[in-house]
Amino acid sequence: MTTQVYLDGAVPYPAEFAEIYRKKGYWLGQNLSNFLRESAQKYPQNIAVYDADKAVSYAEFDHLVDYCTSHLYQHGLRAGDKAVVQMPNHYQFYVLFFALIRLGALPVMSLPAHRFAELSSFFKQTQAKAYFCADFGAQKFDYRELAEKLQQTAPCLQHIFVLGNAGKFVAIQNLLKETHILDEAISPTTADQVAFLQLSGGSTGVPKLIPRTHDDYLYSVRESAAICRLSQSSRLLMVLPAAHNFSMSSAGSLGIFYSGGAVVLGTDPSPETAFSLIKKHGVTDACLVPALVRPWMDKAAKDQDPILSTLRCLQVGGARLPDAVATRLIDEFQVNLQQVFGMAEGLVNYTHFDMTKEQIIHTQGLKISPDDEILVLNDNDQPVKAGEVGHLLTRGPYTIRGYYQAPEHNARSFTPDGFYRTGDLVRIREDGCIVVEGRSKEQINRAGEKIATEEVEQALLTHPQIRLAALVAMPDEIMGEKSCAFIAWQAQTDDPSPIRLAMSVRQHLKDYGLATYKIPDRVEFIEQFPYTAFGKIDKKRLRQQFETNTNVLA
Template sequence: MSHSALTSGDFIPWPTEEAASYRSSGYWAGITFGELLARRAAESGDRCAARDQNRSLTYRQLDDSASSFATGLRDLGIRPGDRVMLQIPNRAEFLEALFALFRLGAVPVMCLPAHRHAELAAIAEASSAVAIVVAQDGVGFSYVDLAQRIRREVPTLRHVIAAGPATARALSEAGADFGDLYLPAVEQPAPSAGAVALLQLSGGSTGIPKLIPRTHDDYLYSVRRSVEVCGLSESSVYLAVLPASHNFTLSSPGILGALWAGGTVALTEDPSPSSAFAFIKETGTTITALVPPLARVWVNTAERSGAPGLETLEVVQIGGARCPGELAARIRPALGARAQQVFGMAEGLVCYTRLDDPEDIAVGTQGRPMSDRDELLVVDEHDRPVEAGASGHLLTRGPYTIRGYFRNPAANHRSFTADGWYRTSDIVSVRPDGNLVVVGRAGDFINRSGEKLSPEELEQHLLRHPLVDDVIAVGMADEMLGERTCVFVVPSAADTAPSLTDLRTFARQNGLADWKLPDEARVVREFPKTKVGKASRADLRAILRG
């Protein structure tokens, strides 16, 4: 075993009895992701597995590439359990590298293309990564140069590998090329299905990365069940426009779900409507996933200019952040596809609105848990269960919700109870029909003179204003009140913006109490974004701090 291989102390497994129950009941199928690809290649090798803007791969070609690349990685000295950072944008080589690591039993650490030095250095340190696989080129940016810098700073990081179409080259510190790692495939032992398959990154707002260990068993169950809920089949074409390494894009049902179903994954680096709409037409896309800000851009474009060529598009998933009801209601008229709300977290729990749900559920809720073994608790600040239908802090556990972060006892103490419940930091209410309504994030609430204000409640009201295209409410420090409420408004027309008085009057007329009304309004052209395209409340708070 290499010095960096995983040990039993690196992550917290499910209790033995629960794990046995999940296996005996079929939730955990004992299949690895490498075995999944091999099965698909054997069953339907000539079907298209993946395509990007430049090339396509059949299932057999993807399987052969993964085996060949895995052999090269093994010859480079990478061993099962070693962590390998993966930073490749939405290209076919992302899948070649991902499945090579799966097949070898190495553990991909799912970095985002937008990550830069601060994030990558911290992730490399936290994971004790031995290698980083990056795109061999970028648009106006060198992934390789950044990876070389990280290698010089992190002692465990021994290898920088530049991946291109069906090629991967290990580079010396000086940039010399050690040769192609695509070698004649040599069969190697498959990892255990109970082993850690990959490390996802927590979506939290702290600068310290929390690494989420997902096993083949639990992650593949999440994928399989998502496929069942979302109705994917061999005829499905899933378009990845959000970063492929993000949990939502990868597994809900995402890229891995399309491959489990025997369908096709289409990948694009350009999520803009003009490019994405054309690629949807070209690929016959049936399902895609968006975060709310991107969905709003697509919908606005379609409403202004039309959206020809989207006839094959059946489902637009919205997740990553709560989707305002008014936006969800506009998706079908604008894009001709059903909106499916997705609420969950990389740590586990996934909720979906079902495709046959009535409109009020599809638009007004964030769906219900996908598994009959998902457990939910909604509690107050003292961990006491709230009354039925009341809002509270969401806790969850189940067959695909982790029991602890990777090598992070302090985060585990904060985020997990002694009996295995994960504290999601989401404030929700559960309707009598089992569907969840997400009220907000625990840390986002504004404490105005002792009254707790939900930013999302105010935003929902203001989004109905005819001059408001989008709005985010955040708290700003105030000596008298503790916090005041500032709303950042993107106007629906460039030359006409609502005043603070307009917004306060409108919200009051819609039934909001005076203490919930905005104290300040700022007009912006767009919101700052996180690495995955979500609007960043943290950056807006920083603007207010000056």
């Protein structure tokens, strides 16, 4: 049957599946505007957000959203309009997000690290009429100059709002001033409609746009909050970009708002900033990507600070946490670790607090919903044997049925019966836990032998002097592809030469038990890894260093 589309190219859930999800109580018919309103009524005096210089209660939060909604309406925004939101971690981000939702407009969730290439693509795809940004970002990047450039190339862009020194644009601070609330401004979309557009977390290329409905997203939020055991006393430290899907819903800020707790916003993820906020606000929970875990551990160990053990829970997601790092967190730092494996397209898995230590260290946990359907297939789309590694496909009550405005890509990324091809290589254990073994696109084909980069990276990180590691493919005329390991090394005064270090790394992998063909053909030591906007190691940029980096090696 032909799939119907709506909202300029968002693929809906088939009617028969939507009926099942409603009957089973997954979809409650609640939109995000009422979601916040209900929390404000339940917890009016509770603090919802701690910013650097402001604490916002739930009652004030809801009022600010109403004021902002009316101001946006007065500036000419209407239900159905799209708006690119590129905001730093300040409470105004949440007010703007919910105000756009309450207006019936669709936020497009950009990240602070995005630049003209990504932003111009978002405007082209969505015809967004508004852009929200700060005045300056990291390294004094001027978003106002970016806004002017976007204005010149995106005729659809009519309204620019800036937090801080707005210059010739509209100051976001003015949108939050008390005003008469216009009833006609409040027109949120219904729960079965698209609420906002998230971004795919791919490591290369311009992110694809992900249409999330109120119903599907809030189901994920509610279940995540329960799994994560959030409550009114929860204080979640947010140092990752607030607009990131992990930050919003796993269980994230929305899980906190559902539970009546507080989000503690940090402007950068450094351990110095984070540890200060943990102590100041009595933070109970924090969420990190794996690349940020090691600096936190190093700082805590150096200062002999038991701060990590004061957290009720440290969540790590966005990429697989190396088993060796997970072991250290639990054994050395007494951290109550929760691994999270998910994607902005939908499926999320968690380790649970009552799982065994072995499950928490060596798996990425269990799926949220009994109706999360999971397939593990080989290269020919046939099921693998139980426990074997294969390609992960999924569909369910909070997994999208197609990217926004992307019919050609959808034909590749979704099966005819609606399963999403995640690009992940996984295996499912007898206990039902999922183990992520890498990305199918990150496999290295070395003379016909397939190397899963994740496996080699896990082995490298068992070396006590390796802080970070990434394995990438490099072209080879004879073998087709060879492997190169990029390593951030914890230097010691008696370290041998780089060539001997590379030899010792290879010997470590042999002793670990890796097959000979999996031992890296080349090893490079680097001081700083490049990262994507989503906090993942940028392997595309690493591969580009083959011609320019002559530091090393063997």
